[in-house]
Amino acid sequence: MTPKSKIVNPNDLFIVIIKYALLNPHIGFYFSVVNADAGSPTISNGNLAATQKLSTHTWSKRISVYSHDLNSFENLIYITDDNNLILYDFLSKNFREGSNLKKDDDLLITIGQLKGEGSSKIHDIYRRAMQCNASTRFIF
Numbered sequence: 001m002t003p004k005s006k007i008v009n010p011n012d013l014f015i016v017i018i019k020y021a022l023l024n025p026h027i028g029f030y031f032s033v034v035n036a037d038a039g040s041p042t043i044s045n046g047n048l049a050a051t052q053k054l055s056t057h058t059w060s061k062r063i064s065v066y067s068h069d070l071n072s073f074e075n076l077i078y079i080t081d082d083n084n085l086i087l088y089d090f091l092s093k094n095f096r097e098g099s100n101l102k103k104d105d106d107l108l109i110t111i112g113q114l115k116g117e118g119s120s121k122i123h124d125i126y127r128r129a130m131q132c133n134a135s136t137r138f139i140f
Contacts, residue, residue: 030046
């Protein structure tokens with residue numbers, strides 16, 4: 001069996017980490033490489049500090065409406081407990097596309113009213129939310 005110290009050259013590993021760090025300046029690295037050769041055991045330490053702070057203040061907990069299919073979106077409406085919540089507020093708070101919807105009168109109803117109007121109205125709202133960013137949507 002080949003000793004683990006012979007599998008990866010520490011210098012090659014360090015070069016890979018440097019290249020990765022250049023592309024991801026918000027990530028810092030600290031690593032130790034142990035050469036366990038019986039005749040000359042050594043430990044090499046490396047440290048690359050992050051050169052850019054990771055800013056989270058612009059992050060949003062809103063998800064894309066594209067993460068739901070029609071049935072799961074409809075189920076989400078029906079399991080929403082706050083029936084007095086305005087539909088537009090619900091959409092803009094929970095979905096990135098929600099803030100791009102026009103604030104039409106039919107979006108100013110409550111979740112309870114939407115539930116009362118039934119599936120066809122929920123499907124219409126879903127389709128409108130899906131279309132509102134269709135030209136700028138990215139699929140990965």
